[in-house]
Amino acid sequence: LNAETRSRRKKRFVSSPRYVETMLVADQSMAEFHGSGLKHYLLTLLSVAAKLYKHPSIRNSISLVVVKIMVIYEERKGPDISSNAALTLRNFCSWQKQHNPPSDRHAEHYDTAILFTRQDLCGAKTCDTLGMADVGTVCDLNRSCSIIEDDGLQAAFTTAHELGHVFNMPHDDAKQCAGINGMSRDFHMMASMLSNLDRSQPWSPCSAYMITTFLDNGHGKCLLDKPHRPIQLPSDLPGTLYDANRQCQFTFGDESKHCPDAASTCTTLWCTGTSGGLLVCQTKHFPWADGTSCGEGKWCMNGKCVNKTEKKHYDTPVHGSWGSWGAWGECSRSCGGGVQYSFRECDNPVPRNGGKYCEGKRVQYRSCNIEDCPENNGKTFREEQCEKHNEFSKSAFGSGPAVEWTPKFAGVSPKDRCKLVCRAKGTGYFFVLQPKVVDGTPCSPDSTSVCVQGQCVKAGCDRTIGSNKKFDKCGICGGNGSTCKKVSGTLVRAKPGYHDVVTIPAGATNIEVKQRNHRGARHDGSFLAIKAADGTYVLNGDYTLSTLEQDITYKGSVLRYSGSSAALERIRSFSPLKEPLTIQVLTVGDLPQPKIKFTYFVKKPAQPGADKAAAAAGRKKESFNAIREIISSEWVIEEWGECSKSCGSGWQRRAVECRDPRGRPAADCARELKPSNLRPCADVPCPQWQLGDWSPCSKTCGKGFKKRLLKCVSSDGSVLPQESCEPSKKPKHLIDFCNATDCS
Secondary structure, three states: OHHHHHHHHHHOOEEOOEEEEEEEEEOHHHHHHHHHHHHHHHHHHHHHHHHHHOOHHHOOOEEEEEEEEEEOOOHHHOOOOOOEHHHHHHHHHHHHHHHOOOOOOOOOOOOEEEEEEOOOOEOOOOOOOOEEEOOOOOOOOOOOEEEEEOOOOOHHHHHHHHHHHHOOOOOOOOHHHHHHHOOOOOOOOOOOOOOOOOOOOOOOHHHHHHHHHHHHOOOOHHHOOOOOOOEOOOOOOHHHHOOHHHHHHHHHOOOOOEOOOHHHOOOOOEEEEEEOOEEEEEEOOOOOOOOOEEEOOEEEEOOEEEEHHHHHHHHOOEOOOOOOOOOOOOOOOOOOOEEEEEEOOOOOOOOEOOOOOOOEEOEEEEEEOOOOOOOOOOOOHHHHHHHOOOOOOEHHHOEOOOOOEEEOOOOOOHHHOOOEEEEEOOOOOEEEEEOOOOOOOEOOOOOOOEEEOOEEEOEOOOOOEOOOOOEOOOOOEOOOOOOEEEEEEEEOOOOOEEEEEEEEOOOOEEEEEEEEOOOOOOOOOEEEEEEEOOOOEEEOOOOOOOOOOEEEEEOOEEEEEOOOOOOEEEEEEOOOOOOOEEEEEEEOOOOOOOOEEEEEEEEOOOOOOHHHHHHHHHHHOOOEOOOOOOOOOEEEEOOOOOOOOOOOOEEEEOOEEEEOOOOOEOOOOOHHHOOOOEEEEOOOOOOEEEEOOOOOOOOOOOOEEEEOOEEEEOOOOOEEOHHHOOHHHOOOOOEEEEOOOOOO
């Protein structure tokens, strides 16, 4: 996980060449219509789509390459194809997996599969659908696929459009594009209804932003390998291979021919057809293919009729080069360590005619405003971000408009540390309130690394990105520990009720309090508690226990608590305490006596009488052993790793190592005190597929069909998105024949 995470961080904000290894599949209808010219026709479509992905407006280096072509001559050997576009896509996605070698090193391994058919595809309401694909699935072997209705050479644009969805691009009129595209949304590749494509900028700013963010977030790693033996795409312009008459036949059938119309030369292809027995001209509002003859010594290029002598202007590649770095932008924070950016564009020159897009770093960032923030009631920056959502209401989960939100760290996956995950105080509910925290927010309480665009990047204790400075044991940035004093102690006896163990002073760091249950007892009747200086309880007061692992945010400090049900009950803190806290033990009944050990560090000059004060506190109560320096080795544990499953019972692991007081590996730790390195997790039932009842037959006699709905349902009966359920267990036969009896 760590190596993978480092690899993803390294690629962030970097333009890297991507190769989309593609399998092309044509069904029986394509084979019958195109005959022996089918494969060349498919490669021509891909060459046009590949040229669109080479346009600099996409702001990335994307190469479409074909590694495999399959033609299904026998219907029974291919996927089930029908007018139902969604069902056909599902069937094709399921079918294509068996033809994909699992290793990315295999010459015929592909990253995405495309099905071409002459079948008229229909969506939920109309049959205007020309293609369909899932969104953001490019490296998902199960779902990286699309289907295309072949209606002529313009199917190349449908192919580019559907691949855009696979690359996580929404339609240009989608809500998330409104603030990026502005009014410019109808003339680009990802328009809902594609017509009048802006050839000077085929990809909208939103499409470029979405694919860049998608790749930056590590979703395109399968595209980084170069193909071994790609199938060569035609270099000739499509219009030189297929004239205007042939283009009409592809779209409207073999009887169709080109309708000459001087007013629409190159801009719109008009073709003959019949309507009500009359000969008419018809169009699908697409331009003539590039290279189509439009007069003596002229051909169409980008919807314009130009002289062939200008060929070099259109087909000589110009490779791009980076321009200068821009000025540093605004800092994300006014204090406490923010982040600012500088950008550069691939515009010196802009690549043209399929020339290479710039490679390398496109964004650089640095720390800014690293000075301390003024006191804000002792709140952390992440606390402030959670509290901004205090009016947030999730009535479905029982939290009303007055809910108070506090940061949640415990149980959050390492990959989600830079999301704003907040817990509703007094409940077990937590939500991702923002997909990214503000740049410069610390990744976790026990780390100096900070979040940059939703990713955790290395930073020092001086709040500077890339710095190696660390806190010493008593919280001094860059210190060597020479001014630190370690205070340690134990407690082995206590009467029933609450009893003080130790009062830890303000400024103390690296606090660790451990209470191990007696062997064989899950709950031995002793529990840790924390009381503030004003007498209120921060943890486990009023005989009410917190059983689960959690992080306690108090006056700008974060304490990590294992939960009272843990075999090793534990409290830890990583940053200096803002106010003193008293550790207590709650003992219930006549069960075995507690076994508590605590350590913390203070600065020597600031705590000249720490030993005497602590020893005096020990003498006041019989329950204390003498405070002493502990020089033996101890078990050191890492954070729990990710759960092996998200539901249905999995396992979590963590590293548990024996180390001496200097942090070096040791072998003299007590075996019987070794914390567990394995625990169960995700014990909630997995969502299940639920089939609905069959619909009435579509016909009362004669062969009709019936269908039934399929839902993904959680254990509490609520309906979830279908991707939440296990794809391999998805029931089939959602549609079937019925009423096979003949009509009389």
